[in-house]
Amino acid sequence: ISINQIGLGHVSRLFSTSIVTNSQETNAKNQPKRIIPLAQSKYESKDYKLPKWKESLGEFVISSLHLDMDKVRAGPIAGSYYYNICREQGLQVEGEKLSPSAKYFYETLKLPRTFSQWFQITALHEWMLFTRMRAMPFKYGRNYQQKLVDRTFSDIELRLFDEMNIHSGRIVDQYLKDFDTQLKGAVLAYDEGFYTDDATLATAVWRNLFAGRKNIDINLLEDVVKYIRSQVYIMSRLSDREFATGKFNFVLPTETVKKLSPEEELQRKKNVIEKYEELEKSGLMLPSEKSNLSYSN
Amino acid sequence: MVRLLEKFPEERMKHMVSFKQTQLNRFKRVAGLQVDTNNNLNGENDPKLSINEIKDMLNRSKGPLGLQRDDLKKIQAVIPRDQFTEQDLKKQLESLKNLMSNKYQNYYDVGDKMYKPAGNPQYYSRLMDEINGQKKETFFSAMKVIFFGK
Structure with missing residues (x-):
């Protein structure tokens, strides 16, 4: 499959639909059934397995050079796994059904189905991850944040060229700068709301996610605030080790998160500590699985 | 209302x-x-x-x-x-x-683990000071953030 075919195949519903329909007609015949997004590498797919010799070579390099795996892991976990779960929340692919979370955002919240709206949804989820990353040791948390942002913008750049059929690098650069300011503004506003109160968080959501629309349904606004608080709550209950190895995934917006009772919380903590202590003692951990991050916090 | x-x-x-x-x-x-x-x-x-x-x-x-x-x-x-x-x-x-x-x-109380994050405990208080205009960043504290990130 040539790059061209993939690129034109999975055009999401963007600002201008005219180019989209044209390219679809010409490519309709030889279109693959499930379209692989271009900005995803084959190494990230769940079925991909590294050849054994590469794996052992990697382990050898890690153990002989004493690489800090917590730093190395930031790429595949924050840059790949965490970015992808943020991205999927509001992702829409032409000709495919919306995922349950995307359905919530576009149909329940009645958000417009545009690229910039997708970006706002992604930015909201990334910010939620940022709040947890800040609670990791600074050296590692910062690196995780950096990798997540890097990946976001390289992905957007690719998609602007291929999905939105923009041929001018200058215009893409302009868009990227716009998205960058949007991300900074959103993170600042959400941070303020997160730290102060629900009302401020609601205003931040209204201004960013809902683009300040006048007749907002306050029920929905409340729903989103609840969604944000519950996600951050789940993350706050995870230990650094769990979060850093990608054990977190967003709960669907349609589901409600029940708070853990103090006993349940203690029990969970105990289980986690036991599990990791056993692992550490067993000596079965590969060099690439080792980590200095705490599993008890 | x-x-x-x-x-x-x-x-x-x-x-x-x-x-x-x-x-x-x-x-x-x-x-x-x-x-x-x-x-x-x-x-x-x-x-x-x-x-x-x-x-x-x-x-x-x-x-x-x-x-x-x-x-x-x-x-x-x-x-x-x-x-x-x-x-x-x-x-x-x-x-x-x-x-x-x-x-x-x-x-959904997240406690000090999130409000005073281990990696950057002063993050939110500094942010609020700045937004409320209570305490201004000095030149040196700003440079510190640029070089060390916090």
Whole structure:
């Protein structure tokens, strides 16, 4: 499959639909059934397995050079796994059904189905991850944040060229700068709301996610605030080790998160500590699985 | 509803539109109260807005990203219209009350682990100081952030 075919195949519903329909007609015949997004590498797919010799070579390099795996892991976990779960929340692919979370955002919240709206949804989820990353040791948390942002913008750049059929690098650069300011503004506003109160968080959501629309349904606004608080709550209950190895995934917006009772919380903590202590003692951990991050916090 | 909205906390940073003001105007219209029409750009009657503040607002936010006119229409079509029954209004009121009573922050309490994050314990307090204008960053503390990241 040539790059061209993939690129034109999975055009999401963007600002201008005219180019989209044209390219679809010409490519309709030889279109693959499930379209692989271009900005995803084959190494990230769940079925991909590294050849054994590469794996052992990697382990050898890690153990002989004493690489800090917590730093190395930031790429595949924050840059790949965490970015992808943020991205999927509001992702829409032409000709495919919306995922349950995307359905919530576009149909329940009645958000417009545009690229910039997708970006706002992604930015909201990334910010939620940022709040947890800040609670990791600074050296590692910062690196995780950096990798997540890097990946976001390289992905957007690719998609602007291929999905939105923009041929001018200058215009893409302009868009990227716009998205960058949007991300900074959103993170600042959400941070303020997160730290102060629900009302401020609601205003931040209204201004960013809902683009300040006048007749907002306050029920929905409340729903989103609840969604944000519950996600951050789940993350706050995870230990650094769990979060850093990608054990977190967003709960669907349609589901409600029940708070853990103090006993349940203690029990969970105990289980986690036991599990990791056993692992550490067993000596079965590969060099690439080792980590200095705490599993008890 | 209007009375509750009037108690809604004022935004710490000035923006092009304010949630409080737009919603106040909207629900005042529903309630049949008089709406101030001579609002300025900021959407509120605030004569204290200096030129620098307006400049700052314009620099921070640009128009919608290169949207074509028919796309704007499409977006407009998706946005729901106001048609309130009494029950709807009650629901809105309930939600607004929940938001203003800090229901979710209290229920999903994340504690100091998140509010004073281990990697950067001063993060939120510095942010709030800056937004409220209580404590200004000095040149050296700013340089420290640039070089060390916190």
